[in-house]
Amino acid sequence: MCEPQTEKEFEKYYELRWKMLRKPWNQPKGSEKDEREGESTHIMARTDDKVVGVGRVHFNSIAEAQVRYMAVEEGYQGGGIGGLILKALEGRVEKKGVKYIVLDARENAVGFYKKHGYRIIAKSYLLFGCIQHWKMRKDL
Numbered sequence: 264m265c266e267p268q269t270e271k272e273f274e275k276y277y278e279l280r281w282k283m284l285r286k287p288w289n290q291p292k293g294s295e296k297d298e299r300e301g302e303s304t305h306i307m308a309r310t311d312d313k314v315v316g317v318g319r320v321h322f323n324s325i326a327e328a329q330v331r332y333m334a335v336e337e338g339y340q341g342g343g344i345g346g347l348i349l350k351a352l353e354g355r356v357e358k359k360g361v362k363y364i365v366l367d368a369r370e371n372a373v374g375f376y377k378k379h380g381y382r383i384i385a386k387s388y389l390l391f392g393c394i395q396h397w398k399m400r401k402d403l
Contacts, residue, residue: 264306264351275314276307283334288394295332306351308335308344316344320352323365328356330366349379357403364403367396376401 267276281295299321308316316335323329330352335345353364367387368376377383380401387396 264308264347267305267307272307272314273305276305276317279307279314279317279336280332280334283336284332288390297331303331304352304355306348306355308339308348310339315339316348318345318348318352320356320364322356322359322361325360326362328361328364330364333366333372345375346379353401353403361403364401366399368399370395370397373397373399 267273277295281290281292285291285294300319303319303321305319306317307314314336316339318330318333320328320330330349333345333348335348356364364381365384366376366381368381369390373383376399381399382401383397384400385398387398389395
């Protein structure tokens with residue numbers, strides 16, 4: 264697990280985010296980014312020169328952080344990479360005194376987050392008109 268440092272590393276990082284989280288729903292390149300990229304902590308997992316997992320965390324307040332854009336390449340899912348990325352993100356904000364972390368999990372990822380100590384607190388939004396999200400929280 265590492266933070267992307269170079270322009271090339273960020274390019275590969277964002278490419279995986281787009282490929283896994285936007286491309287299947289015919290969303291354009293660029294839709295995998297938002298206005299908080301520069302103030303966020305980014306973590307990626309690599310095998311040699313290939314980025315196989317990504318995730319991001321940012322602060323919503325002094326007490327609250329939010330995880331977003333978690334994705335693991337299809338051939339690498341189920342091997343623990345997502346858990347390692349999540350743990351690295353949590354560690355970065357916990358060191359800075361965050362009390363809890365929130366996220367909006369896609370329905371198919373709720374079990375993954377529950378396994379890592381998150382609980383559902385509310386039904387959230389419907390992305391692209393078809394992907395139900397659930398607001399989840401983990402107290403640190």
